[in-house]
Amino acid sequence: MPPPGSLPRRVAIIGGGISGMAAAHRLREIDPAAEITLLEASDRLGGVLQTDRSRAGWLIERSADMFTTREPWAMNLCRRIGIADELVETDQRFRRAYVVRRGRLVPVPDGFTLMSPARLWPIVTTPLLSLRGKLRLAWEYFVAAKKDGADESLESFVVRRFGRQAFDRLVQPLIGGIYTADPAKLSVQATLPQFVEMERKYGSLIRGMRLQQASGRRKPPNRVDPTEISSGARYGLFLAPQSGMQRLVEALAARLPPEVVRLNARVESVRPAGLTEPGSGWIVQIQGESFEPRFDDLILAAPGPVSSRLLTSVDPQLAELIGRVEYAGCSVAMLGIRRDQLAKPLAGFGFVVPAIERRQIIAGSLASMKFPGRAPEGKLLLRIFIGGALQPELATLPDEDIRRIVLAELRELVGLSGEPEFFEVARWPSMMPQYHVGHLDLVRQIEERAATLPNFALCGNAYRGVGIPFCIHSGEAAAESLRGQPNKLV
Numbered sequence: 001m002p003p004p005g006s007l008p009r010r011v012a013i014i015g016g017g018i019s020g021m022a023a024a025h026r027l028r029e030i031d032p033a034a035e036i037t038l039l040e041a042s043d044r045l046g047g048v049l050q051t052d053r054s055r056a057g058w059l060i061e062r063s064a065d066m067f068t069t070r071e072p073w074a075m076n077l078c079r080r081i082g083i084a085d086e087l088v089e090t091d092q093r094f095r096r097a098y099v100v101r102r103g104r105l106v107p108v109p110d111g112f113t114l115m116s117p118a119r120l121w122p123i124v125t126t127p128l129l130s131l132r133g134k135l136r137l138a139w140e141y142f143v144a145a146k147k148d149g150a151d152e153s154l155e156s157f158v159v160r161r162f163g164r165q166a167f168d169r170l171v172q173p174l175i176g177g178i179y180t181a182d183p184a185k186l187s188v189q190a191t192l193p194q195f196v197e198m199e200r201k202y203g204s205l206i207r208g209m210r211l212q213q214a215s216g217r218r219k220p221p222n223r224v225d226p227t228e229i230s231s232g233a234r235y236g237l238f239l240a241p242q243s244g245m246q247r248l249v250e251a252l253a254a255r256l257p258p259e260v261v262r263l264n265a266r267v268e269s270v271r272p273a274g275l276t277e278p279g280s281g282w283i284v285q286i287q288g289e290s291f292e293p294r295f296d297d298l299i300l301a302a303p304g305p306v307s308s309r310l311l312t313s314v315d316p317q318l319a320e321l322i323g324r325v326e327y328a329g330c331s332v333a334m335l336g337i338r339r340d341q342l343a344k345p346l347a348g349f350g351f352v353v354p355a356i357e358r359r360q361i362i363a364g365s366l367a368s369m370k371f372p373g374r375a376p377e378g379k380l381l382l383r384i385f386i387g388g389a390l391q392p393e394l395a396t397l398p399d400e401d402i403r404r405i406v407l408a409e410l411r412e413l414v415g416l417s418g419e420p421e422f423f424e425v426a427r428w429p430s431m432m433p434q435y436h437v438g439h440l441d442l443v444r445q446i447e448e449r450a451a452t453l454p455n456f457a458l459c460g461n462a463y464r465g466v467g468i469p470f471c472i473h474s475g476e477a478a479a480e481s482l483r484g485q486p487n488k489l490v
């Protein structure tokens, strides 16, 4: 909060995705007098988050369809903006995922979450791994922990601990489905630090899981995590607003005074207001406008490549560091079908496809089985992911080619017959940051360098987390850092 009697601070936030909106909202909370301007290049708020409610009976997410409560920040924000009671959980009956093995869908072993088995019997009985693969996985208990503290790729971590087969057939598709990434480049410390910590603390992930479960059993029954019995991911921690992710955007927008948001305002450049006088504010140039407004504070909440470009003339070194964060693209095919069009009905949330299967899709989500109200009675909403870091060329194919590929894959994998009621493609070119090995070091350098710019803060999905809770946290932390406040939300 600025000293009493001082003039309200003028703050520009560039980028109206969830990160920029969270920054604007947090700033209003901690400095209600601030004159905030949220500059968004497109004609809508929300950035990547887009819910299509235009088809009667269908609710179609074009990108994110949920957030996790493993980190508190998204849930915390939902409470503060009054939509906590609109959040729905995933359907308990279908909390499992499948993985493709030799063209067939096989359930991910119960209790196997991303890379670590919470229960051994389902691993013993799964047809996904050979006897040799299972023995190697169980051997993880005895594999010595890596002690040097250096980052490594996700592939190297998993192959080292669980063996090549568990990586190729289980972990690569589960992680690849989330990050649309190349696990040979992905940093394990930046993407799954909980498993690195488990290795450090317990020496083994299996040992760590067992000890954690044992301490869970000693807690009162309502404290035991029910999601341990799900497979593939911790589905009990996933939530979404009943009316779709766009609701989060709408509720946040409703909390901001109308004069805060400026749509169709693409920022072309930023520069310090006084070159000789550090801290005298920022001049922002907006495309097509001759008047260049001045602000006291600046928050850059745009995607990494945009922030890098905007900073080139301000601080070339910072711009270069941010530019090192690579992005990959993917496309999401969304199709509506009747349930009876599937010859092999699925009782799960979806399936993931290992790269070794050499198919042309990354993953398929049975979106309407995850959350209620996504498809009319008797129908199914499917979302099929295509492209990613391993097959970038597929994401850029024309719609008709994507349609041909997706329908052919679904005919083979789940026995789809006939034509879908609708088929659409959402394209996300270069929209998924790839946290490669060394990412955390890079982010530390970015943060150190950014801290030298007065009245300036960075946020967004390029730095400390791609998921919605992390984006919210980064936006809120950016707002707080401008007001010199420690983050009290954690």
Ligand SMILES: Cc1cc2nc3c(=O)[nH]c(=O)nc-3n(C[C@H](O)[C@H](O)[C@H](O)COP(=O)(O)OP(=O)(O)OC[C@H]3O[C@@H](n4cnc5c(N)ncnc54)[C@H](O)[C@@H]3O)c2cc1C
Residues within 6 Å of the ligand: 014, 015, 016, 017, 018, 019, 020, 039, 040, 041, 042, 045, 046, 047, 048, 049, 062, 063, 064, 065, 066, 067, 068, 265, 266, 267, 268, 301, 302, 303, 306, 330, 332, 428, 431, 432, 459, 460, 461, 462, 466, 467, 468, 469, 471
């Ligand atoms: C297909 C897909 C599925 C996903 N699924 C999930 C999921 O299920 N759960 C989850 O937690 N996360 C998911 N994510 C990740 C998550 O949705 C994103 O990381 C997050 O929404 C990014 O928010 P952001 O505000 O940082 O960036 P963005 O949403 O990219 O927002 C940046 C904004 O900046 C604007 N902008 C760009 N340039 C300028 C400029 N020059 N001037 C002004 N404005 C500018 C853009 O128009 C945009 O609105 C998914 C992402 C994708 C692509």
